[in-house]
Amino acid sequence: NAGVTQTPKFRILKIGQSMTLQCAQDMNHNYMYWYRQDPGMGLKLIYYSVGAGITDKGEVPNGYNVSRSTTEDFPLRLELAAPSQTSVYFCASSPGIGRSGNTIYFGEGSWLTVV
Amino acid sequence: ELKVEQNPLFLSMQEGKNYTIYCNYSTTSDRLYWYRQDPGKSLESLFVLLSNGAVKQEGRLMASLDTKARLSTLHITAAVHDLSATYFCAVDPSGSARQLTFGSGTQLTVLP
Structure with missing residues (x-):
């Protein structure tokens, strides 16, 4: 029962470096x-995808990029890391639109510190 | 801009008490x-409320939704220490699960 898997779990970046947070789900979910x-805050949406090849911006997309080449994978790229990007990053997935409601499943999180 | 406000933000309660x-x-x-x-953990789904008047219960937790008042409540009955956690509500105005907007969370501490 892997669910949503994120890597790495912890990472320290220097200002200006780039990195990719990996996310994979094995539930055949359309939405990621x-x-x-x-x-001390709630979650803010960076990017989302409703299927392979389709991505869209969320509330706070600046400084990030995503791609969705397969249903399973949804990597998040940080370009030119800044201290303001120090945060915990959660990847999530859901089946998509449905009358039964869309439980959204979260990964374990990736703790990123930019110094 | 959609705003989601939770209150209280911090809640300490005695075991056995009720709160909302x-x-x-x-x-x-x-x-x-x-x-x-x-x-230090991920988020665990408790309830998904899909319509006005929806009420769901699981153990000592009961959630309800009043769409006309734009209000949801999470009621805790006879609290136990294991319920200590942070609780978030999230709103999905499009109904399509594309973009959820989260509240800031309520940090609950249940004291013995």
């Missing part, structure tokens, strides 16, 4: 999401 | 989620 959570 | 967490939101939505988060 990237959220960030700052200390 | 409130989630107010600023735009029309008939779909609302409740999540639980333990420190």
